[in-house]
Amino acid sequence: MNVHISCHNPNFGTAGQIEPTDVAEIAQQGYKSIINNRPDGEEGPEQPSNASIAAMAKSQGLEYAYLPVVSGAITPEQVVEMSKLLKSMPQPILAFCRSGARSTFLYQLALQNS
Numbered sequence: 104m105n106v107h108i109s110c111h112n113p114n115f116g117t118a119g120q121i122e123p124t125d126v127a128e129i130a131q132q133g134y135k136s137i138i139n140n141r142p143d144g145e146e147g148p149e150q151p152s153n154a155s156i157a158a159m160a161k162s163q164g165l166e167y168a169y170l171p172v173v174s175g176a177i178t179p180e181q182v183v184e185m186s187k188l189l190k191s192m193p194q195p196i197l198a199f200c201r202s203g204a205r206s207t208f209l210y211q212l213a214l215q216n217s
Contacts, residue, residue: 108132109203114194115210117203122151126159135165135193138185140200140209142171166192174205177212185213 106125108116120141121129129137137160143153153169160167168188172181189196189210198206 116197117206118199119202121199123155123159126163130163134195134197136196138168138198140172140206182212182216185209186216
């Protein structure tokens with residue numbers, strides 16, 4: 104697998120940018136849902152699009168959510184939405200962004216919001 108996953112607990116992990124081709128292996132690892140916290144085009148045209156990853160997740164039977172956040176500018180509304188996703192999506196959940204740090208921070212804020 105090309106993606107390094109940091110497992111925070113049995114129900115949640117984070118990773119840096121994933122490729123559509125990584126989704127099958129993520130599913131094989133047991134993840135049931137993916138949350139994309141990275142805005143489309145943040146790194147230019149070489150960054151995989153939200154739509155391409157969402158389509159692959161759907162083809163693998165995974166739930167998928169797009170909750171893009173700008174690094175260093177997470178809003179209270181995004182924290183509330185992340186909290187809702189954590190409660191409603193099948194677990195375990197993998198969230199990703201450029202490096203995994205943004206998703207980790209958003210996850211920690213969402214836990215405090217619960």
